[in-house]
Amino acid sequence: MPRNYLITGGAGFIGSNYVARLLQRGEQVIVYDNLSRAGAVRNLAWLRKTYGESSFRLVQADVRDSQSLQEVAQEADVIVHLAGQVAVTTSVVDPRTDFEINAAGTFNILEAARLSGRDPIVIYASTNKVYGGMEEVKVKELESRYAYVDYPFGIPETFGLDFHSPYGCSKGCGDQYTRDYARIYGLRTVVMRQSCIYGTRQFGIEDQGWVAWFVIAAVKRLPITIYGDGKQVRDILFVEDLCDVYDLAIEHIDLAAGQVFNIGGGADFTISVWEEFGPxxxxxxxxxxxxxxxxxxxxxxxxxxxDIRKAQEVLGWKPKVGVKEGIQRLFEWVKTNQDLF
Structure with missing residues (x-):
């Protein structure tokens, strides 16, 4: 039997990919988006062209609008909260707006879920930025990258939180509220602390979505600036693999509720920002x-x-799309769709 899904930020990069998956299998979907992000209107047009004009319901609204959220939450069996202010640099320039969207907006989502009376599942897209600058972690410098000295599998969920930057604070606030609503109110929430997510339908910019931005800039012959020495290492995760873990958390909500998961490519799917990605x-x-x-x-x-071993053990999830395959798929999509940028 189809579920009713409410996807905040449903016209964004991750949102549109997940909405497409839901529509493909016949779920009922409400896309909740203020359409402020670059690419949102184009993603909506793609969804409508691919799945039909009436395949989903669009609510053009903002997560700062608690009344609107309470109304749409009355219909939701599952809420996937992807809407947010996404750039560290923007949060530094305008911390108030960043707080109102990310912290207060997530609180509005949780309250709407709690007050709905439907006991919805709530998936929250958090970030690895909740761990801060991690200056105390020992790092060694290799020829084309940095590497951890003491964390061969990566950083686990038990690592201490250290909200660095207004963005880290606002997302971390939402992260902890989401976790606590499971403890205090019994809401079936799951926190996904996501690393670098990339893939098709990503309209990356210099401040956010660096994998897509470098691909777009290269194809369009736009100037690229590398900050730092380019040896910074990230685990990167193709968007289809992220959608898989959302599905698995919902399917196994009896195991996932109240849990926090680090979600990224893990130790096997890593690349340095330019020294390896550039070539x-x-x-x-x-x-x-x-x-x-x-x-x-x-x-x-x-x-x-x-460290993605917890998601592997609890949910049976493991990324499938390797770094070279994923980047090639993104590159081909950008090359084929240059008119979108």
């Missing part, structure tokens, strides 16, 4: 890519790799 991108493009160099940005971790 791979140049090979796909068939030419060298000139770049500018800039100073390190505040809170930029030398390494972040998620």
């Amino acid at each position: 791979l991108l140049e090979k796909l493009l068939g030419e060298s890519i000139p770049v500018k160099r800039g100073d390190w940005r505040p809170g930029d971790q030398r390494v972040f790799i998620s």
Whole structure:
């Protein structure tokens, strides 16, 4: 029997990919989005063209609107909360708006779920930024990347929280509220502390979505600036694998409720920001890519790799799309759809 899904940020990169999956299998979907992000209107047009004009219901509204959220939550069996302010740099410039969207907006979601009387499942897209700059973690420098000295599998969920930057604070606030609503109110919530997610339908910009931004900039011959030395390492996760873990958490909510999961490519799917990614991108493009160099940005971790073993053990989830395959798929999508950028 189809479930009723409420997807906040449903016209965004992750949201539109997950909505497409839900529509494909016949679920009832409400897309809740204020359409402020670049690409949101284009993603909506793609969803309507692919699945039909009336395949989903659009509520054009903001997560700061608690009344609107309470109304739509009356229909939801599952709420996947993806809407948010997503850039660290933007949060530094305008911390109040960042707080109102990420912290207060998530609180509005949780209250709407609690007051709905439907006991909905709530999936919250948190971030690895809740672990802060992680300056105390020992890192070694290799030829093309940095590496952890003491965390061969990556950073586990038990690692201490240290909200660095207004963005880290606002997302961390939502993270902890989501976790606590399971403890205090019995709400079936799941926190996904996501690493670098990338894939098709991602309209990356310099401040957010770096994998997509580098691909878009390379294909469009736009200037690229590398901040730091380019040896920073991230575990990257293709969006289809992220959608898989959402599905598994919902399917196994009896095990997942109240839990926090680090979700990324893990130790097997990592790449350094430019020293390794640059040559791979140049090979796909068939030419060298000139770049500018800039100073390190505040809170930029030398390494972040998620320890994803908890999600593997509890949910039976493991990423499937390797780094080279995923980047090639993204590259081909951007190359084929240059008119969208």
